[in-house]
Structure formats: structure tokens, C-alpha cells
Amino acid sequence: MTGLVTGPVRKAAIIGGGVIGGGWAARFLLNGWDVAVFDPDPEAERKIGAVIANARAALPALSDTGLPPEGRLSFVPDIAAAVTGADWVQESVSERLDLKHRVLAEIQAASDAPVGSSTSGFKPSELQQGARAPGRIFVAHPFNPVYLLPLVELVPSPANAADDIAAAQDILRGIGMFPLLVRKEIDAHIGDRLLEALWREALWLVHDGIATTEEIDEVIRLSFGLRWAQMGLFETYRIAGGEAGMRHFMAQFGPALEWPWSKLTDTPPFTEALVDRIASQSDAQSGHHSIRDLERIRDENLVAFLRALKDRDWGAGRVLNAHDRLLADRLPAEAKASSATPDVANETELLVLPGWIDYNGHMTESRYLFAGSQCVDQFLGAIGAGIDYVRGGHSYYTAETHLRHLAEARLGDRLTGRVQVLGHDEKRLHLWISLSRRDDGGEVEIATIEQMLLHVDTGAGRTCAAAPGVLARLGDRAARDSRLPRPDAAGRHVGAGRPLPGLAVPA
Amino acid sequence: MTGLVTGPVRKAAIIGGGVIGGGWAARFLLNGWDVAVFDPDPEAERKIGAVIANARAALPALSDTGLPPEGRLSFVPDIAAAVTGADWVQESVSERLDLKHRVLAEIQAASDAPVGSSTSGFKPSELQQGARAPGRIFVAHPFNPVYLLPLVELVPSPANAADDIAAAQDILRGIGMFPLLVRKEIDAHIGDRLLEALWREALWLVHDGIATTEEIDEVIRLSFGLRWAQMGLFETYRIAGGEAGMRHFMAQFGPALEWPWSKLTDTPPFTEALVDRIASQSDAQSGHHSIRDLERIRDENLVAFLRALKDRDWGAGRVLNAHDRLLADRLPAEAKASSATPDVANETELLVLPGWIDYNGHMTESRYLFAGSQCVDQFLGAIGAGIDYVRGGHSYYTAETHLRHLAEARLGDRLTGRVQVLGHDEKRLHLWISLSRRDDGGEVEIATIEQMLLHVDTGAGRTCAAAPGVLARLGDRAARDSRLPRPDAAGRHVGAGRPLPGLAVPA
Incomplete structure (x- = not known):
């Protein structure tokens, strides 16, 4: 199994499909877990497929680090097949205690995995009655849509060991949720x-x-x-x-409180x-509105709210940012290095991340410039004007940019950025950045970015000459790049093509 | 009095300051009403000033048509001075029925205006007891912050004439609220x-x-x-x-419902x-967090949610869009047609958010383009090429951009973006966007963005002529903008200043 996540891929067993079970399946899958579903309903595969399709449209748009590769989804004919080898079992069958007892017994006949119940109403001690391993059963109650709303109420009884509950919290955080530990079990949490x-x-x-x-x-x-x-x-x-x-x-x-306001x-x-x-x-x-329409409207609104909260690091947005950091920490060292590695030809490799795309799956306009900035940051590091140089009080600031959009990029596309020095003096730096995506047929140039940067003393807030070491490396690089063909479109201005009626109006 | 609103400026009397009275004062003021406040608290002016400052920071960021010029705010020494000549009286004193009766009697001794009570708990028939004109008194119960949340519960008793309640609804809609008519009076609405x-x-x-x-x-x-x-x-x-x-x-x-879930x-x-x-x-x-911090955080989050809902014309966003249309309809015909009138519709208010800044506290390079995109999205919505148009399979795509960075922006800065049409034909659209930040000294232009957009059939993936309605609105707008001075830097290319050594190298 290839993937960015270290260690073996884990397996979740989803017992009981429907809207809640499907939401759990989607959360685990999109966070890189293999998922086995058992539901006797012949429609389960179709219904869960619809929930997962909704989740695929929404959840990746909330990630700024990229989710791990999706796990494998399977539908199995019985509970034993689902739970065998599972690292987590999630029970989401109907709210009938006798049914839940039968299902839990069948789960524990084949597995020692932790079992979270999606029950809305029952206490964990009620679920644990008569169980083979009561301490492995607890309440993990989510909210619909499970793939977008972060809350899960994690309710243990005295039969659950604190370490087991802490481990369950870690697993739930790993799939982007906020496990709220409920202090005392109570009907309906x-x-x-x-x-x-x-x-x-x-x-x-x-x-x-x-x-x-x-x-x-x-x-x-x-x-x-x-x-x-x-x-x-x-x-x-x-x-x-x-x-x-x-x-x-x-x-x-x-x-x-004492007034007769309520008929409660x-x-x-x-x-x-x-x-x-x-x-x-x-x-x-x-x-x-069809239910399908309402789901789409709800999810688009939720994604917009969640992204707004993420920019502000507030509420549910803090949960999402913490999940991003968790995923970034899990990248193996070689993956971190290769995500933006300069090679001798000064190429930068970039991946179009979920946070770069709009709801239609296209890379957002401003992210083309963001990708260009990543390439320039790497270039500046290579000539000795990287983060340490900036901390020392000097930096290159962008003065102006000309950006041409030539082709679209989509989620998961791998981009290559190449920087060429068009000119420089002791204060100025004129760069050309070409962004391409790799395709079956080869490379397609998706954008070019021409930039003029100025070297500034950041404390004084004015331009000044760059450090001699920086200028020396820049000079070497410029000499090498001067042998490359000069891009035809360099020096172009907006609207350089066929004149528009409005352009004929004198300034 | 100059202003965009037709007819004479109206007057609201706010009886009882505090958070709720201050919120009402802000709503009326920012919607062009004169406001007279009576509150015996010597701190009232300071407290209401703080609420109005919050409202000034938030409410204009929600308008796509521009609000009318602010009315005049005065603090008066007694109820009679406040209500004399008022078109609306809003009572927001403490929740004590005897106090409300005394205040209502004093109001009606000096005015026949409609009187909305902000009461959370009392029924209108209770408020009307012993009144000189019971039919002029009703409940108009808002939610905090009154200047941002659109809901007002409008509760009449049988003593209120239907026409009077309909007139009250019109007034509340005019200040951007959603007056929900409650069918039967009930404690706490x-x-x-x-x-x-x-x-x-x-x-x-x-x-x-x-x-x-x-x-x-x-x-x-x-x-x-x-x-x-x-x-x-x-x-x-x-x-x-x-x-x-x-x-x-x-x-x-x-x-x-039959289960013992609740201790209610x-x-x-x-x-x-x-x-x-x-x-x-x-x-x-x-x-x-101080209360002041929490208010700011709350309002920024609310503005983000409300703008997201506005883009989707959903929930509270529909109320805001309806208010925009109402304000646009009220523009006098000459203001709509005259190029001498500053075009309020082309301004976009933006806030520099935590997600927009780099580790130095500066707005990230690519976020300048992001801010420009937000302005262009709003412009496209105004010419009928917004989200619904895109869903219908057509869209303007950016072909190229020239971006000039003129000054820095930092976390919390408030930006104004203005769009000017430089040229267009049936497929092309040439725009100029100026981004400014407000400063103690006035406005500082921080960036200009020149863009060429192409109209595309998104399904076919090729350019095509825009819809006639879009072209008509674009033509009107272009004709108006053609009377503005053409920006000196339009048509500029990167490196148009003093030649750089590298530029002398032939291509």
C-alpha cells in the first residue's frame, strides 16, 4: 500500500449502514482507513455510495495539507467478516436495545476491537449488559452529516479502562473529529x-x-x-x-426560570x-427541494462556514486546523522533503491540494499565484535569501506580477514550477515562472508568472542593495539562465491581443 | 439632507439604551434614519457608542448596494423630546411590567407613533393594559446583535389593526430585518x-x-x-x-418523546x-477574552457566515439580498442613471483575516489576488453572471492578470475594493480593480489588479458570447465607467521602469 501515512493501513468495520453508518464509512475512508460494511439491507451499497459521494465533494475542500489516499471500501455478507482484523468497530443499527445486544454479541464473538455505538439514547452500561468484553464497548455518538460535523460524544461507563478511552480519542482525532468525553453516562448524553x-x-x-x-x-x-x-x-x-x-x-x-413561559x-x-x-x-x-438538493445545499453551506472558521482558527475551524497539523506531522521525512524539493534544474514539485480548489474542483485563481510564490520562495532559499535572511531584516518583496492562465488544474494534479532569471541589479530581480502539470501525454503549461521583486530593508521599510553573497549567487544563476530562450510572452501587458472597444477610448 | 433614499429622513426614538437599545439605534442610523435616544443612565452615550462602532465595522461589509448616508444621532434628556416627531418608537427598558407601563404612558402622552417593545417575555395585551392608544403598541422582539441578526418577532394582540402591523413590517424590512408575524400572542413568543x-x-x-x-x-x-x-x-x-x-x-x-430522556x-x-x-x-x-474581543470575534464570524449565505441566496442571506434589492429600488432614477453619482455598487468591503497573513504579519502575496477575485465575483454577481449563471453552464474565466503591490496590509485591516470596466466585447471583459485600506489619514491604495476575463461555455470548455442580459448590464456599466479617468498604470507590463541589465539581453 502506497500512501503518505506511516504504518500499516487500518481497518474500520461499519455495522449498520444508513445515513449515520454511511457517514462514518466516509470519514474513515477519506482519512485513509480501509472500511468493511455489513448491512443486511440490499439497498445499503447504493445508500452508502450516495453518502460517500457527498463526502468526497465536501471534505477534501476543507483540508490544507491533503488527506491521505482513500482506503478500500468493501461490503461483506456477515458481521464476522466485517469485524475480523478491524481496529475499530462502529455499530449504527436501529435504536432497539435487544437488537443492539444481539449485534454486539456477534461482534465480540469475532473481534476484540474497540466498539463504538452511535446510539442516541442508550447509556454505555445498558449496551454492555451481558457482553463478553463489556470494557471494549462505549458510546461514540456523532452528528449528521458525520463526514462534516466534528463532534462525537464519547461516553464510557465505569467498566471502560481510561487508557482504552484515551486510545479511542486518539483514533477519533485522527479522522478529524472532536471527541468530547462525557463525564457521567446519562440517557441521550x-x-x-x-x-x-x-x-x-x-x-x-x-x-x-x-x-x-x-x-x-x-x-x-x-x-x-x-x-x-x-x-x-x-x-x-x-x-x-x-x-x-x-x-x-x-x-x-x-x-x-420561575416564570410560566413554557409548557415543558x-x-x-x-x-x-x-x-x-x-x-x-x-x-x-x-x-x-429534493432531499438530494437539500443535502447539497446543506453541505455547501457547511463547507463555507467551516472554511470561514478555519481562517479564523475558531470553533470547528480549530478542530480542522489541528487535524491539518496532525496529518502534516505524519508525513514521513522523505515525503516532506519531496513535496517541494529543488533539483539541479531548479524545479519545484507541487501537488494541487484540496484547499486549493473551489467547489467545482478547479484550482482557484489566486492559488496559481500561491504556487508561483512557493517556487520563488524556493529560488530565494537557493540564492541565500531564505527564511534566515528574512529573519536578519532583509527580504525580497514582490512589486508587480503578470499572470497568464493557460490551462486548468484539478485536485491531485502534480505541478512542476520552473524559475528563470530575466534580469537583476543590486536591488531588483526580474523572474519568469512557468507552471506545468504532468499529463498522460506529457507536460501541459498551465500558467506563466512574470514578477519584479525589490530587495528591502524590512526594518527601515525601504529598498536597499542585497547582501554580497546573495548577489554573487544571483549573478551565477542569471548568467546560466541567460542562455535559456527568453519567453515570448515576457514583457506582455494585459489585453495585448486584439483591441477591445473600451481600449480605443483615450485615457 | 442629501442622500440616496427618496423622501424625507425619518426619525426613530430609542427608549432605553443598553445592548438591545444600542443595537436598534445602530440599525436605524446605518439605514439612514435619524435617531434620538433617551436613557437616564449617565453611561448610556458611551455604551451605545460602542455598539454603534461595532455595527459600523460589520453591517456595511454585508451590503452590495451600499447603505444610505447615516442619519443623525442625538441623546435627549426626556422621553417627550425623544418621541416628538418620531415615526417609530422602540421601547427597550428592563423587563418589569410596571416600569414598561409607566414608560409607555409617557411615550403616548407625547406621540401617536407606532411603539415596538423589545420585551422578551410579556404579551402585547399585557403591555397595552391601561394605555391611551393600545392599538399603537406591539411587541417587536429582536436578537442580539440587533445590527446583524435579521429576525424580529412582531407580535400583535387583537387590539392592533392589521394595516398598522403591515406598515410596521414594511418599516422593519426597510432596515434590513425579517419581521416574523407571530400568529397568537404567547408568553416569550x-x-x-x-x-x-x-x-x-x-x-x-x-x-x-x-x-x-x-x-x-x-x-x-x-x-x-x-x-x-x-x-x-x-x-x-x-x-x-x-x-x-x-x-x-x-x-x-x-x-x-415518551422516553425518560429529560428532566424538563x-x-x-x-x-x-x-x-x-x-x-x-x-x-x-x-x-x-474580553467582552469587547468576544463581540469582535462573534461579529466577524457572523459577517463571514452571512456573506456565504448571501452568495447562495439562502437563509439569512436571502434577507440580506432582499434588502439590497429594496435599497437599489429606492435609488432615485437620476442617481441610477447619473455618472456623477459615485457608484456604490462596485465597492467590496474585506477584512484581512488570520488565514491571509504570513509569519511576519503581512498579507500574503497571493491573498491580494484572492481579494481581487472576491471583488470580481461581486461585480459578476451584479451584472447577472453570479453563482446561478455559473450553475447554468457559463462563466467568466480569468485569462491574465497584472498585479501591482503598492503598500502592505496587516491582520485586521479593512480593505475596500473597487472595480472599473476598461473595455469589453461579447466574449471579453477587461477590468481594473483598486484595493485600498482605510487608515487614520484616509485611504491608502495597496494594490491594483488589471485583468482580462473570457466568457466560456463551461460544459464545452470554449469561449462563447455572454447572455444578452449580462451583456446589457455590462454595457450600462461600461458606459458609466468610461467617464471615469483611465488608470495611468493600465496596460503596463512588468519591468516598465528603468531597464535592468538582464533586459538588455536579446530574446
Whole structure:
């Protein structure tokens, strides 16, 4: 098995497909695990395939280091085949305790692997009842879509060893998740307790004719939903307390707890009439979108939110950045070196990473310049004007750039960048960078970048002559490059082709 | 009064400052209303000034048409001075019914204007008790930060005339809000009923030692918070039901209502010990950020989410787009046609984010081009070649770019991008983008970007003529921009200054 991840490829067994099992399968697969799925539903392969297709469109767009090569996906005819040799088993069957007990017994008859249950409601001690190895079973409760939302509630019982739970956390972090260790087991853990409370109140509002499903959804997504995507309940209320903080907020709003605001003292009668009302209101609200459309819209929005949070290193964005660092640390030394290795001909090898592409799979415009900068950084290192030189208070700054886009690049393309010195003096440096991608047929030039750089004293903030050693190496390099053919398009300006009507207007 | 808004400038009276009153003041002001504030707190002017400063940093970054000129802000010594001549009165005093009755009586002694109350808990019929003109009083309950979150719950009682409520909705839409008309008055309306339910459950979780405030916040913002920023409860669950939809979801999860998941049958004892526990947990979680920092972080995240939703015309983004159209419709005909009027629609506001800077704290070279792309995306949206057009199989692709770096930008700098059409034909588009940062002394141009774009049939992968509607809007825009001075540096090539030794080498 080739790949960037050190050590052998690991195997996850997914018992029970559906939306949750499929989401787990996608997370493991895209993080380089082999995945074996068991689900007796003859439609399971199709359904899980759809979830994995969604994940492939979304998850790579969040990575700035590149995910490891995908693992192998297989569908197997029984639980034993799925769990044999597995390093992790994830159980996502229906929420019936007797069924879960039967499935867990079958898993443990064939495997000693840790078993995470996706249960929304059951406590780990309930799942462990009658098990051969109760200490290997715990709750690992994710949220839909599992391949994008980082949270997993990791709930042990006293039967679980602390070391085993720590190892489970490491595995979940390795697939980009945030394993929140729940301190005490409790029905429905934390997230679903909160959701259940709000859900009951929402059902009352519909039941009593106060609001429709659409009106309730508008209330949520136009107000506190936007707050909660980045801060939770308490941090938001801390702000509401103003400079006086949380204690002030509690003093101001605590008494409302005693008011008769809520009908939460009972559950609404769950009648056929209530189900009818909700289903028909939901049709009116969302029926013009297929479920497939809604999934795509949801995932595009989530990717946009998550990338925004990543740029800010905040909330879910911090989880993603930590995962990037984890993946980068795992690159073997030779892979790190080869990801941007200069050879004698001054070539830079680059890989088009997920963070470089837009949602349509094309390399984003500004990433062409980013790739060019990588090549120039490497060139500057080679002439002695690298990071240490910059730390010493001198640097080459780019003054201007002319960038021509000649062909597209896509996720996973391998690019070669070549730098040619077109001219220089003691302060100025005129460079030509050619970017190509390798193709079945050979190389295709995808962009050229012409740049003028100025040598600056960064402390004083003005241009100055480069250090003699730098100028000497630059002179050698320039002499060699002067023997190369000068690029035809050097010195070209924007719009040098057929004149446009607007160009005829005198300045 | 000059301005883009037709008709006389309107006046809002803000009775009661604080975070909510200040947020209302900011919304009205930035939407061109004059605002008079009454609050007996001697600190009111400072506190409201801080809220308005936050709003000025955030709200304009969401507008693609430009907001009207700010109204005038005044602080007045009594209620009568505030409400005299007002077209809208917003009451945001403390949640005590006797106090609200006294304030409402004083308001109605001096004004017949509609009076919206920001009350979280009281029903409009309670507020109307004993009023001179009960039909002029209603609930208009916003969410913090009022200047960014679009929702306002508009709750009438039977005493309110339908026409008056419709007029109130128009006014609220005019300041960019989404007035949700609540069908029946109820304690705490809709949003706070939902919040109260979740808040109670969260207090139980802390009370019982299941989770800390930080753990609860992580649960929310790493899972359902991200879902709810874009879809609400019911639409999210509709997806969870899969192809079978809402009815299937209800059948699957409805029975959970009968389970003993929740302790919602009672409120947790609101003791000093519970307040202490929450306040100290909140300090441990968020105490390293000042409230001012948290507000800034929250607002920057909200702006990023809202812009992402705006690009997709989804959720809160639809409200913002509708507000843009409303403002565009209100431009007087002469302003739309006149080239003398500065074109507000071609400005893009950008913030230099942590992900944009290098280790020296400078904006990375390629992010200048990224910022330019953001401006061009907005421009393309304005001429009808935005995301929907791209989904339809046509797009403008950049062919070449000339980028000049003129000054540095750093983390947190606010940038303004302006696009000027230099030329076009049916397939080509020649643009000039100027990027500036705002400084104490005014604006500093940090970069210019000259681009040639080609219109392509993305399926066929070749250039073709743009759609007639796009060409028409582009023609209008080009005609207007042709009256602007042509940038001196347009058409410049790299190294156009003093010749370099290397340049003398023949190609």
C-alpha cells in the first residue's frame, strides 16, 4: 500500500449502514482507513455510495495539507467478516436495545476491537449488559452529516479502562473529529438532551397553532442558529451580560426560570393528527427541494462556514486546523522533503491540494499565484535569501506580477514550477515562472508568472542593495539562465491581443 | 439632507439604551434614519457608542448596494423630546411590567407613533393594559446583535389593526430585518420559548455535573449549531428522514418523546451555588477574552457566515439580498442613471483575516489576488453572471492578470475594493480593480489588479458570447465607467521602469 501515512493501513468495520453508518464509512475512508460494511439491507451499497459521494465533494475542500489516499471500501455478507482484523468497530443499527445486544454479541464473538455505538439514547452500561468484553464497548455518538460535523460524544461507563478511552480519542482525532468525553453516562448524553428539550417545545408551538414548521425554522436560522454555529449558549450569554459578564447575565435572566413561559412540564400528545400537521407543513416549506438538493445545499453551506472558521482558527475551524497539523506531522521525512524539493534544474514539485480548489474542483485563481510564490520562495532559499535572511531584516518583496492562465488544474494534479532569471541589479530581480502539470501525454503549461521583486530593508521599510553573497549567487544563476530562450510572452501587458472597444477610448 | 433614499429622513426614538437599545439605534442610523435616544443612565452615550462602532465595522461589509448616508444621532434628556416627531418608537427598558407601563404612558402622552417593545417575555395585551392608544403598541422582539441578526418577532394582540402591523413590517424590512408575524400572542413568543427550553436543560446538565459550560458550548457549536445557522429544526430533520422525508423521521424518532430522556418536568433550583458554578466555569472557558474581543470575534464570524449565505441566496442571506434589492429600488432614477453619482455598487468591503497573513504579519502575496477575485465575483454577481449563471453552464474565466503591490496590509485591516470596466466585447471583459485600506489619514491604495476575463461555455470548455442580459448590464456599466479617468498604470507590463541589465539581453 502506497500512501503518505506511516504504518500499516487500518481497518474500520461499519455495522449498520444508513445515513449515520454511511457517514462514518466516509470519514474513515477519506482519512485513509480501509472500511468493511455489513448491512443486511440490499439497498445499503447504493445508500452508502450516495453518502460517500457527498463526502468526497465536501471534505477534501476543507483540508490544507491533503488527506491521505482513500482506503478500500468493501461490503461483506456477515458481521464476522466485517469485524475480523478491524481496529475499530462502529455499530449504527436501529435504536432497539435487544437488537443492539444481539449485534454486539456477534461482534465480540469475532473481534476484540474497540466498539463504538452511535446510539442516541442508550447509556454505555445498558449496551454492555451481558457482553463478553463489556470494557471494549462505549458510546461514540456523532452528528449528521458525520463526514462534516466534528463532534462525537464519547461516553464510557465505569467498566471502560481510561487508557482504552484515551486510545479511542486518539483514533477519533485522527479522522478529524472532536471527541468530547462525557463525564457521567446519562440517557441521550448531552447533545440530544438539548435537542430533545427544544424539539418538545417546538412540537408544542405547532400543536397549539402558535407557529408553523417553517416559521419555527426561520426563527432559528435567522437568530440564535447563527450565534450557535460559532459560540455556544454560555459564551453567547456571557456577551449579553456585557462587561459585567456571566454573573450579571444570570442575575438578570435567572428569575425567568420561575416564570410560566413554557409548557415543558409535559410532552405534547403524539397523535396522528400532529404527525399529519407537521408532515404537511414541512412539505409546504421544503417540498420544492429534493432531499438530494437539500443535502447539497446543506453541505455547501457547511463547507463555507467551516472554511470561514478555519481562517479564523475558531470553533470547528480549530478542530480542522489541528487535524491539518496532525496529518502534516505524519508525513514521513522523505515525503516532506519531496513535496517541494529543488533539483539541479531548479524545479519545484507541487501537488494541487484540496484547499486549493473551489467547489467545482478547479484550482482557484489566486492559488496559481500561491504556487508561483512557493517556487520563488524556493529560488530565494537557493540564492541565500531564505527564511534566515528574512529573519536578519532583509527580504525580497514582490512589486508587480503578470499572470497568464493557460490551462486548468484539478485536485491531485502534480505541478512542476520552473524559475528563470530575466534580469537583476543590486536591488531588483526580474523572474519568469512557468507552471506545468504532468499529463498522460506529457507536460501541459498551465500558467506563466512574470514578477519584479525589490530587495528591502524590512526594518527601515525601504529598498536597499542585497547582501554580497546573495548577489554573487544571483549573478551565477542569471548568467546560466541567460542562455535559456527568453519567453515570448515576457514583457506582455494585459489585453495585448486584439483591441477591445473600451481600449480605443483615450485615457 | 442629501442622500440616496427618496423622501424625507425619518426619525426613530430609542427608549432605553443598553445592548438591545444600542443595537436598534445602530440599525436605524446605518439605514439612514435619524435617531434620538433617551436613557437616564449617565453611561448610556458611551455604551451605545460602542455598539454603534461595532455595527459600523460589520453591517456595511454585508451590503452590495451600499447603505444610505447615516442619519443623525442625538441623546435627549426626556422621553417627550425623544418621541416628538418620531415615526417609530422602540421601547427597550428592563423587563418589569410596571416600569414598561409607566414608560409607555409617557411615550403616548407625547406621540401617536407606532411603539415596538423589545420585551422578551410579556404579551402585547399585557403591555397595552391601561394605555391611551393600545392599538399603537406591539411587541417587536429582536436578537442580539440587533445590527446583524435579521429576525424580529412582531407580535400583535387583537387590539392592533392589521394595516398598522403591515406598515410596521414594511418599516422593519426597510432596515434590513425579517419581521416574523407571530400568529397568537404567547408568553416569550417563539424564539425565547425555544431558548428557554434548551437553557433549562443546559442548567440541569451543569447542576448534575454531567458537563461544564465549555463542554456544552462545544457540543452546540461543533454539531447542531452549524446546522441551525442555515436550516432550522424541521428542515434538518426532514433530511435525516432521508428520501422518505418528514413522516419517516417522525415515525422513527417520535417515540423518543415518551422516553425518560429529560428532566424538563421541573426547573433546576436556582441557587447561589449554581450561579457560582456557572460563573466560574464561564470564566475558565472565556475569561481570557474580553467582552469587547468576544463581540469582535462573534461579529466577524457572523459577517463571514452571512456573506456565504448571501452568495447562495439562502437563509439569512436571502434577507440580506432582499434588502439590497429594496435599497437599489429606492435609488432615485437620476442617481441610477447619473455618472456623477459615485457608484456604490462596485465597492467590496474585506477584512484581512488570520488565514491571509504570513509569519511576519503581512498579507500574503497571493491573498491580494484572492481579494481581487472576491471583488470580481461581486461585480459578476451584479451584472447577472453570479453563482446561478455559473450553475447554468457559463462563466467568466480569468485569462491574465497584472498585479501591482503598492503598500502592505496587516491582520485586521479593512480593505475596500473597487472595480472599473476598461473595455469589453461579447466574449471579453477587461477590468481594473483598486484595493485600498482605510487608515487614520484616509485611504491608502495597496494594490491594483488589471485583468482580462473570457466568457466560456463551461460544459464545452470554449469561449462563447455572454447572455444578452449580462451583456446589457455590462454595457450600462461600461458606459458609466468610461467617464471615469483611465488608470495611468493600465496596460503596463512588468519591468516598465528603468531597464535592468538582464533586459538588455536579446530574446
